[in-house]
Amino acid sequence: MSDEQLKDTPEQAQFRAxxxxxxxxxxxxxxxxxxxxxxxxxxxxxxxxxxxxxQKAAYDAGLVGCDYPVEVGGGGRDNCQRIANEEMLRARTPFFPNVIGLGMAAxxxxxxxQEELKQRLLPALFSGEDIWCQGFSEPGAGSDLANVQTFAERKGDKWVINGHKVWTSLAHFAEWMILLLRTDKSVKHDGLSYFVVPIKSALGKGVTVSPxxxxxGETGFNEVIFDNLEVDDSYRLDELGKGWQVAMTTLLHERGAGELVTPRSGGMKSESTHNTNSHALVDLARRTERSSGTAADDPLIRDRIMQQLIREQGLADNNRRSRVPDLQDHPMRLALQNKLLMSEVAQDSAxxxxxxxxxxxxxxxxxxQAPDGGQWPMAYMNSFGFTIAxxxxxxxxxxxxxxxxxxAKSK
Incomplete structure (x- = not known):
């Protein structure tokens, strides 16, 4: 019996089985x-x-949105998304396409x-029918997120949005966008508000998406231009001017808080994906011929692989620690640590x-002639995005x- 199974409640054990x-x-x-x-x-x-x-098949089987209430399309379970993730990882399933929807928007x-909006949006998000994207970064507001300038002007019970978002993954397929914008130009953080916006239905009618x-050679990134797009006030999340606080919810989950289905939760070992952990590096080193023996015979290579294995084990132990409330001395520590270290470990592995x-x-x-179909160089180039996102x-x-x-704060 695994460590995970030993810690399961009877309900969780049945769910796992x-x-x-x-x-x-x-x-x-x-x-x-x-x-x-x-x-x-x-x-x-x-x-x-x-x-x-x-994703639709997994949702219908109860493996997506497990811990959300039934009223909003979830499974109504207690701490079972973690178990679903573990079992999908064990089974080496494909990843889900709606990663931004599941990991950030949901x-x-x-x-x-508002409750009505939850019930309207979340079921199709969980099933993957509606793909979501994130409208945060702008050409002049990347790391300084609070400096976003996309502006919404009130017009009765509508808002007219103008602005420019960039590095918008999945926007070319997305029905919906979570959007941080400015509703007051006189203040910085308190001038921000947060909306959900139906961008696919507005293509050519106030929204332009360009790859x-x-x-x-990949085109997952996009830029999105808003040109007098009108949206209803009912699409605003929380109070006017509270967009920064709402964005912190998004960012905390993007950085790894909660048991959510993310790209890290699965990945099919086939020509289409590649496992970037130390065990895959060992396999690659054993298959890579050198003038005398293989790369695995090089003591420096073996030492570097071992360092990666130690880091991965530390990350795994940190994840186990996150399940014990008494070991969490700060609500942001583990999420921030995990995001930082996972992205850098993946980059170093590649x-x-x-x-x-x-x-x-x-x-x-x-x-x-490329080893593993050229997946490692691709993983290396893509890894820089995850140390920035x-x-x-x-x-x-x-x-x-x-x-x-x-x-002390940096100056």
Missing amino acids: DARAWLAENTPEPPTVRLPQSPLEIMTHEQLDYLQAW PTVFYHA LIKIT GLAMDIEGAAASLYLGDG AGTSEVQRNILGERVLGM
Whole structure:
């Protein structure tokens, strides 16, 4: 019996058994199209259709939204999303496409929206029918998020929105956007408000979505232009001027708070995804031939892999610690630590894989001679986005130092 099973309540143990049995029978066959390494890089409708069908099946089986109330489309269970995530990871299922919806929009809507709006939006979010994106970053407001300038002007019971959002993952498929904007230009933080906006239905009628092509050739990023888009006041979350507080709910969950279904919760081991942990590095090193033996015979490579294994074990122990309330001395510590360390461990793992491959790391995705189909170089290039998203590593360290450890603020 695993450590997880030993800690389950009787209800959770039954849920785990049911989830494991269902996954054994219903994990989908590998797709006929190449999938991206994360849901944030979905580019084609064929990729999206495959992943949406999987999310819908998992939702119907009770593996998504487990801990949310039944009234808003959830499973009404107690701490079972964690178990569903563990079992999906164990079964190596595909990831879900609606990662922003599940990981950021759902908790924000649940904690801050009116009841009618929750009941309207959350079921289709959980099932994956409605894809969500996040409208936070702007050309002049990245790490300084409170400086956003997208502006909404009141017009009766409507708001007219004008502005420019950038680095907007999944906007090309999204029905809905969580949107931080300014409703008062005279103050900074208190001039922000938070809306949910139906952008797909407004394409060409106040919303323009344009792809941003990365060095990898992927087009998961977009820029979104608002040009006199009218939205109803009922789409505003919480009170006027409370957008910064609402955004903190979003960011806390984006940085790893809560048991939510995220790209880290699963990943099919196939040509379409690649496991970037130390065990995969060991396998790669053993297969990579050098002039004398393999890369695994190099003591420096073995030492670096071992360092990664130690860091991964520390992250796993930190996650277990997060389930014990008495071990949590600050509500932000573990979420911020996990976001910071997971993104940097993933980047270092991919960088180490590049060093193991040597010259072969220059071969692009799909090259017949590229080790593992070129997935490691792709993972390395994409890893920099995760050390920037949800606040750069430097921002995370500042917050941990100032707000968690009580150190003097940086100037």
